[in-house]
Amino acid sequence: MRKLITVALSCLFLLPPSVAAAVPSRQVKVLTYNIHHGAGIDGVVDLERIAQVIEQSGADVIGLQEVDNHWSARSNWVDQAAWLAQRLELHFAFAANLDLPPVNTGEPRRQYGTAVLSRYPIRNFTNTLLPLYPTGEQRGLAVAELKVRGQELRFANTHLTSNNNAERLEQAHKVVELLSGSQEPTILAGDLNASPEKPEIKVLAEVWRDTWTEVGAGPGYTHEADHPTARIDYLLHTASLRPTSADVPVTFASDHLPVAASYTFCR
Template sequence: MRKLLTALVVVLTVVPTVAAAQPDASRPVRPVTVMTYNIHHGVGIDGVLDLERIAQLIEQSGADVIGLQEVDRHWAARSNWEDQAAWFGNRLKLHVAFAANLDLPPVNPGEPRRQYGTLMLSKYPIKHFTNTLLPLYPTGEQRGLAVARVKVRGASLRFANTHLTSNNHAERLEQAQKVVELLGTSKTPTLLVGDLNAIPTAPEIKTLTAVLHDTWTEVGVGPGYTSGAADPTKRIDFQLHSAGLKPLQANVPVTPASDHLPVVASFELR
């Protein structure tokens, strides 16, 4: 695995068809709906590559801010060399920020670089977007923490999106510790979403929930299993939040569009 020295971030500005609501001084509490979804580069449990059904799922969820994992940009034939970040932005008319955790030269000179990572989509402008590479073991795959500031009807939301390693507990624990370090103790309401590849009782998740609240345990109903999609048995996809965000409800929509199920939650942002 090629070791990357820097994290590449691509921000694609797509103006929504409907303008974001203006701040209302008489209403200090702002509702916001959030989705996290590992999309498996658009390939569902039926083996079909279909970005449209994912786009429709996002629309149906009513999500204002979305964190996607396992997103391809000109990556390989498996996703028809599609720039999936641009595709979702154009299809949904949302603001887009892509973090390339893997960044390889093109197959042929002059073609776009091959990138793979995480994607943020938002009805509101994405500000101050960064991606920081997380600890990497010699046999691992590079992962990152993407962080953005989103202005939601006049209120600031810090939105973080990650995908922790799947095959090494020690590496994943170091990554979780780095996430806590990077997020720090900001007073800005913060949401961390992503495929964390560990169940709630794992030490790496406990590291995160020592400083952030687990939305599902607060307002979710049932086990909230997200993996695998055909017959889910584990909850490894999370929405974790800080003070300033009050969770109202959370659900796991059932869909064959990926090998994971998404998590959708609604909050009051203060």
């Protein structure tokens, strides 16, 4: 409770008292979720289960990782981001970190990466490929520009490498570089594949605040879903956002658990 009160006071101090009293609070709820191409811990690919997790969270903006787009038979060649957006009646943008030619001429390209779903129109969307080592898998940083109830919000979504500490640290530094120089309220969501004490997380935490550390309760473990023992999925935010709650919904729809949080804009 003490840390929540401290965060709230620091947020209010960003505004003159007369302005803080006059401006109504603007809130946004977000979710980050590695969906494992829709495959649950039972090995069954079921996007409806993923959709229900998102729906039940009440999130306004969602960052998804491990999303297939006509990728292969493992996900029935489905454009998963488009399917989820249509099912949930949300706007979406997909970021292809792997982009391969189709099996047959005239078919869609085979893509794999991340996606952003949003109740609010996505005004601008970019994806920048992150540093890649010879034995690694290409990762990227997707950035969506949104306007939430009249307030600008930059929502960044990433999935750092899982099998090389040096590569992941370099990717973290690149994320900091790419997102620097903006005063926009920013949320960085993603599967960062590292626990909080690791150097790559400390690099990011020097720039953005760890939402779970501020308002979460318990260890916040997210992997593996059926017996979680590691916190590797994160929501980080700038000081211009005040987190009011955070939780890890329990679900077996993927091998990861999602992380949900609510924020109030400080300006």
